[in-house]
Amino acid sequence: MGYAFAVDEVAGAIADPVRRRILVMLREERLPAGEIAERFAISRPAVSRHLRVLRESGLVADELVGRRRFYLLRAERFAELAGWLAQFAAPAGWERRLDALETEVYRTRRGRARDAVAERQAKNDENQENIA
Amino acid sequence: MGYAFAVDEVAGAIADPVRRRILVMLREERLPAGEIAERFAISRPAVSRHLRVLRESGLVADELVGRRRFYLLRAERFAELAGWLAQFAAPAGWERRLDALETEVYRTRRGRARDAVAERQAKNDENQENIA
DNA sequence: CAAAAGCGTAACCCATAGGTTACGGATTAC
DNA sequence: GTAATCCGTAACCTATGGGTTACGCTTTTG
Structure with missing residues (x-):
């Protein structure tokens, strides 16, 4: 029902730079655990x-294919934290858009991800890489 | 320039339940440190x-008045994290609204805070109280 | 001007988070 | 069917985060 529990888990998951980089990776495509691990020095x-934390927070889901385990984003959870944040920087009407978002985004996400967002966020990807 | 650094600090600050409760408190009014402390068992x-962490993250500002130190929200920082989140759950046009938000919200925030948002978030306040 | 109020900082303690190596259980390949 | 691949878990170590008490500085009060 309430936000609090979900926000706590999600905020905790997002607080780690490695986990944020993983999320950015999964924005483009689902990836198997091994391939994710290869991209890190650890x-x-x-x-x-880290993947387990992301799973338990609900930010990602996993799917077994043969001996590989693929990870993919779950957009709804992001919306929940965004909703919590909105109370601090919310112009009139924000929440209505957000509510629409929660129900609509999930099915249209993959298609949209490439166009408007991808370009603008390209530089952020670089920054994410530099986090160490 | 880039998001990464700010997002790291802000996400870390928000990850703690006590700090989130403080932020919720400051949504209504600026408060002196002592009065904030009174509302916690710690x-x-x-x-x-915790207040120092919030200060260093940029989520709050402080202002000395006599021997008291008042804390108040800084809305811009919330928008930054919201922007980072938007790349994961973003319908078309989201970012344009967000950009407008960053420049517009700050001056209108206090007026808006009471009407639309306050009621809907009332239950979240309760949840925040129960975090322990 | 002494006393009290308001806050931040320092020093310390303990729990937890995040890293490593070692291991085991599936699934695919030969 | 044996070997290799993929990946999670366990056991362990260290650093960090969040808590406490003790202390000191500045500002108000009487």
Whole structure:
């Protein structure tokens, strides 16, 4: 019902730079655990635990295909935290748009992801890489 | 220039439930450190350090009045994290609204805060109280 | 001007988060 | 069917975060 629990988990998950980089990776395409781990300097088990945190927070889902486990984003959870944030910087009408978002985004996400957002966020991707 | 650094600080600041409760408190009115501390079961120095984290993240500003130090929200920083989140759950046109938000919200915030948002978020306040 | 109020900081303690190596259980390949 | 691949978990270590008490500085009060 309430926000609090979900916000707590999601905020905690997002607080780590490695986990944020993983989320950015998954924005483009679903990826198997191994391929995600390869892109980091840290060990594979370390990445595996970050993936668990993301799973438990609900920000990502996992899907077994053969001996590989693919990870993919779950957009709804992001909307929840965005909703919590909105109370601090909300112009009139914001929440109505947000409500529409929560129900609409999920099915249209993959199609939209490439056009408007991808370009504008390209530079952010670079910054994410530099986080160490 | 880039998001990364700011997002890191802000996400870290928001990850703690006590700090989130403080932010919710400041949504209504600026408060002196002592009055904030009174509303928590933990010691005053503990709250003082949470306030420092919030200050360094840029989410709040402080202002000395006599021997009291008032804290108040800085809306711009919230918009930055909201912008980062938007790349994951963004319908077409979202960012344009967000850009307008960043420049417009700050001056109109206090007036708006009471009407649309306050009621809808009332239940969230309760949830925040229960975080322990 | 002494005393009290308001806050921040320092020093310390303990729990937890995030890293590593070692291991085991599936699934695919040979 | 044996070997190799993919990936999660366990056990362990260290750094950090959040809590506490003790202390000191500045500003108001009597």
